[in-house]
Amino acid sequence: MIIFKDMDELKIRILKHLPDTANGIAVSIELIDDLPSSYLYLQKSCCENFYAGDYSECIDKSKPLLDYLWEKLNTGNWKDVDITWREAYYLVSTMKGSSQAILATDSRAVERNTHSIADAIKTFDMGLLMGAPIMNNVLTKLVQDVHTCLEKIDVSDRKIELANKCIDNDKSVQNDVGQSLNKKLRTDSEIDQEIEEEIKIQIDKNKEIKRINCPSLEYFSATFKDEGTPVIITNAINHWPAMxxxxxxxxxxxxxxxFRTVPIEIGSKYTEDNWTQKLMTINDFIDRFILGSQNQTGYLAQHQLFDQVPELRNDISIPDYCCLGNSEDVDINAWFGPKGTVSPLHHDPKHNFLVQVVGSKYIRIYSPTENSKLYPHDTFLLENTSQVDAENPDEVKFPLFNDALYSEAILRPGEMLYIPPKYWHFIKSLYISFSVSFWWE
Ligand SMILES: O=C(O)CCC(=O)C(=O)O
Structure with missing residues (x-):
């Protein structure tokens, strides 16, 4: 299947991003002496194969190396994993993914098909997600170039490929695949259904979070930030390309x-015992959890997707109000999921703008003054999360909960919710939804 007419160009671009020699690669890892000599021997040989143009051999050698490193990455607490293992994982992923992509560009190679390009992207993403960046974060550039090559596949080719993948994965979603290709996030009839969902929710006017039309920085700062008052800002993101x-x-x-691999939260909410996380491509996530009929909820939640995919980052911008913080660091997270995703009642330490790009969400907010009625968990990991199911509170176990004062709203596309630090929030999507959060200090 011809997927990209500039395949040779892709190979040249890949090689251009990388050091000129195997030695150049090896010196990229600091603390290299900490790695065992048998490991280093195989890694060196894997890199040499790559530079000798023996890409299949490089891929073969990368497998035991990545397995060995995987063990190291999954031993003990993530924050205690030695950075060297993560850098090594990044390096070997670079070698393996580049070999897979180059083989896919080689007209003589049996491997030439979209799957190996997709495999290369998966390898690069695993390096980005689990590794620690070296060589000027070369993986970001490599994966962008390779994904761009897939963008050039025409839709019918992609349809065949997706359909083939679905035969392997889950026969039940096959029919959705063709239909989904040209589907917007919401069709007109879906928007009607969403409006119906909204009507079902009776927002108490006395409790409704105030809306304000794009206030000045000074006004926002004095009236909302300094006072710790949640507010919905309208007309602040109309200029975003995403809108x-x-x-x-x-x-x-x-x-x-x-074709990018991302972590997906699976289960109704993170407080439930059966909640788990899986890595999968965004195409799989859309096919199974957004359009498919899975009986479990899948949520691409709190993921720094925009660091991973700079092209999507170009479609949004950091709200001007974030400059009122005392640090330039703003954590940008994506929240993309079907109808019915729930973020249980919890609070975060930073100021937050939750921006709704697609779909709408029910929001409920409690001030920290209500803490004693919200029954936080007593375990370290969940101490910012309430034990109460805000939609279905157990009045016997949590008798004070219904006395806690709250404000609420439906957050709609183009709106931006300000959540002050430590304010409790419960959030449920009313339809397919994409939100972006900006945490700032
Ligand atoms: O939108 C959601 O589901 C949760 C967002 C959230 O909790 C946050 O931005 O802190």
């Missing part, structure tokens, strides 16, 4: 990031 010239649709997200 205007490059509106986010399922097709668009597939195009820019469909």
């Amino acid at each position: 205007s010239t490059r509106q986010w649709s399922l097709d668009y997200i597939r195009l820019k990031a469909g």
